[in-house]
Amino acid sequence: MLRTELCELLGIHYPILQGGMAWVSDAKLAAAVSNGGGLGIIGTGQAPPDWVREQILAAKALTDRPFGVNVMLLSPFTEEVMRVVIEERVAVVTTGAGNPGKYISALQEAGARVIPVVASVALAQRLEQTGVDALIAEGMESGGHIGELTTMVLVPQIVDAVNVPVIAAGGIGDGRGIAAALALGASGVQMGTRFICAEECTVHPKVKERVLKARDRDTVITGRSTGHPVRCLRNKLTRRFEELEARQVPAEELERLGVGKLRAAMVDGDIEYGSVMAGQIAAMVREIKPAREIIRELVTEAERVLRQIGAMGEG
Ligand code: TUI
Numbered sequence: 001m002l003r004t005e006l007c008e009l010l011g012i013h014y015p016i017l018q019g020g021m022a023w024v025s026d027a028k029l030a031a032a033v034s035n036g037g038g039l040g041i042i043g044t045g046q047a048p049p050d051w052v053r054e055q056i057l058a059a060k061a062l063t064d065r066p067f068g069v070n071v072m073l074l075s076p077f078t079e080e081v082m083r084v085v086i087e088e089r090v091a092v093v094t095t096g097a098g099n100p101g102k103y104i105s106a107l108q109e110a111g112a113r114v115i116p117v118v119a120s121v122a123l124a125q126r127l128e129q130t131g132v133d134a135l136i137a138e139g140m141e142s143g144g145h146i147g148e149l150t151t152m153v154l155v156p157q158i159v160d161a162v163n164v165p166v167i168a169a170g171g172i173g174d175g176r177g178i179a180a181a182l183a184l185g186a187s188g189v190q191m192g193t194r195f196i197c198a199e200e201c202t203v204h205p206k207v208k209e210r211v212l213k214a215r216d217r218d219t220v221i222t223g224r225s226t227g228h229p230v231r232c233l234r235n236k237l238t239r240r241f242e243e244l245e246a247r248q249v250p251a252e253e254l255e256r257l258g259v260g261k262l263r264a265a266m267v268d269g270d271i272e273y274g275s276v277m278a279g280q281i282a283a284m285v286r287e288i289k290p291a292r293e294i295i296r297e298l299v300t301e302a303e304r305v306l307r308q309i310g311a312m313g314e315g
Contacts, residue, residue, distance in 0.1 A: 002178075002299050002306075006165050006188040009133060010092055010113060011066045013037035014299050016178070017136075017167060018291075019192030020070020020094055021144070021277075022046065023266035024203045027055040029291065031062030032200035036292035037299075041068040041094060045262070049080035056088045066091035068115075073098030074145075074228075086110040094136060097145050097228075099123060104130050115167065119147020124158045134165040136190050141171030143193055143231050143279040146221070152184070159185030173281030175301020179309065182302075191298075193279040198291040204269030207276060214282035223258070226251040230258075233276040237261060 006015040016038035018025060022045020030040030040063070042055050052069065059067050069090045071081055074097045082103050085093055093107050096117045104127075107114045113133040118124045124135050137158040139151025147154075151170040159166050168181035169190035181189045195201060197208050210233060222241035223230045225248070232238060237257075244254055258275065265274025 002303055004165070004182075004187040006134065006167065009165065010039055012039050014295060015167075015188030016295060016298060017041060017068070017094075017169075017188065017190040018195045019142075019169060019190045020044070020068070020072075020096070021192050021196070022072060023263050024196060024201065024207075025070075025192075026202055027058035027062060029195060029198055029201045030055075030067045031059045032198060032291035033195065033295070034059075034063045034065040034067045036290075036295040038291075038295050039066065039068055039092060040291075041070050041092070043070050043072075044075070044081055045072050046075040046077065047081075048077055049084045052081050053084045053088060056084070056090060060088075068092035068094055070094045070096060071100070071103075072096050073100060082107070085112065099127070101127065101130050104132060108133075117169070118158065119149065119154065121154075121157050121161045124162050128162045128164055132164060134167060134187070135162060136167045136169050137186070138190070139168075139170030140221075140231070141280040142169060143219070143282075144277040146170075146229055146231050151181070155181065155184040155186055171280055173279075173284035175298050175303075176305050177281070178298060178302035179305040182306070183309075193281050194285055194294060194298075195291065196278065197285050197288045198294055199288055200291050203266050206269035206271050207266055208288055210271045210276055211278055211282045211285050212288070214278065214285070216280075216283045219278060219280050219282060223254060226254050228255075230275070230277065231279065233271075233278050233282065235274075235276060236272045237275060 004015045014037045018033040020041040020043035022043045025043040033040030093112045094115045115134045117136040140146040155168045165187035167188045168186035261275035264270040265276045
């Protein structure tokens with residue numbers, strides 16, 4: 001049975017988290033994932049605190065199960081969004097793109113499980129000292145803002161370095177990936193890109209179509225020169241970024257080019273000039289189906305793979 005210590009810690013049936021995705025994972029998707037037995041997560045990105053509260057209230061109306069909120073630490077609204085998740089007593093708070101150290105005790109005092117995303121052993125160890133409940137080790141196969149190491153390399157090193165449960169993220173697209181993550185010592189997985197193509201995901205339909213069409217080498221990393229590398233699906237915007245980066249234009253100019261582009265893709269459906277953030281597993285996503293079915297399929301496949309591989313260990 002696909003159950004780990006993470007299931008008890010978070011009060012969920014399966015150790016599968018849906019990654020918080022700005023402009024993509026709202027209350028509807030998060031509630032559908034939680035109702036399917038995983039942990040749905042509202043992605044707040046740079047959204048203002050009022051929007052975050054509205055989404056939390058909507059999720060509470062759509063599910064009785066625990067759900068999470070992801071706080072993106074580069075947001076200008078981080079302080080206010082933290083205040084909202086504390087006031088609304090959100091069960092699980094994940095963070096990305098920074099060090100959430102100064103918020104951890106206040107979140108935990110409000111009853112939240114705090115699970116930062118990390119991309120290095122050093123930050124994992126520093127955050128373990130602050131008393132986090134678990135860590136998400138995210139490899140550079142992920143979509144969006146990424147670190148430098150792959151999941152295969154990062155996860156076992158973080159597992160060896162800390163004593164809290166580790167959740168693997170990045171490059172996990174099916175049940176085989178879940179089995180592999182558990183083999184690396186993870187207690188669960190976080191998957192973002194797979195859930196873009198959940199029926200309940202309210203992203204623009206053109207984005208879902210683009211993900212379904214993606215082939216193995218269709219994602220690219222832009223923004224390395226700005227210090228904020230981002231993986232997205234190749235399009236006219238990423239080509240423009242590549243041209244400017246080759247000419248070594250100043251980081252501020254590149255940052256300006258990125259402003260508003262995630263929303264343009266995910267909400268308005270501009271998949272050519274918008275930023276279609278997606279992970280390398282986009283090529284493995286072949287159909288749109290309800291979150292509950294995605295989760296059921298993932299669990300069934302992971303259990304089958306683990307049984308087969310487990311038999312090899314019997315000698
Ligand atoms: O955060 C993500 N993925 C994201 S955030 C995003 S929106 C965005 N907006 C403006 C600029 C860039 C992105 C789209 N996708 N994933 C979690 C993640 N966190 N990946 C890597 C990290 C990370 C990186 C450095 C976490 C901590 C960190 O530490 C730096 C420090 O302060 O020590």
